[in-house]
Amino acid sequence: MNTKPGKDQAPPVTVNCPTCSAPVTWDERSPWRPFCSRRCQLIDLDEWLTDDDEEPGVKQE
Numbered sequence: 001m002n003t004k005p006g007k008d009q010a011p012p013v014t015v016n017c018p019t020c021s022a023p024v025t026w027d028e029r030s031p032w033r034p035f036c037s038r039r040c041q042l043i044d045l046d047e048w049l050t051d052d053d054e055e056p057g058v059k060q061e
């Protein structure tokens with residue numbers, strides 16, 4: 001029997017934070033993935049909402 005090390009254990013998956021490009025380990029230790037932190041998640045969400053929210057020249061009454 002030849003058991004290769006690391007066959008049952010997947011290597012850690014790392015992604016880059018969309019906001020600041022910091023490496024983020026994709027597991028339960030990173031609750032904000034794919035963002036590196038709550039702050040980066042909020043920044044991204046805020047930009048998204050701001051982009052969609054303010055449309056000049058459009059009034060809703």
Ligand SMILES: [Zn+2]
Binds near residue numbers: 019020021040
């Ligand atoms: Zn980040």
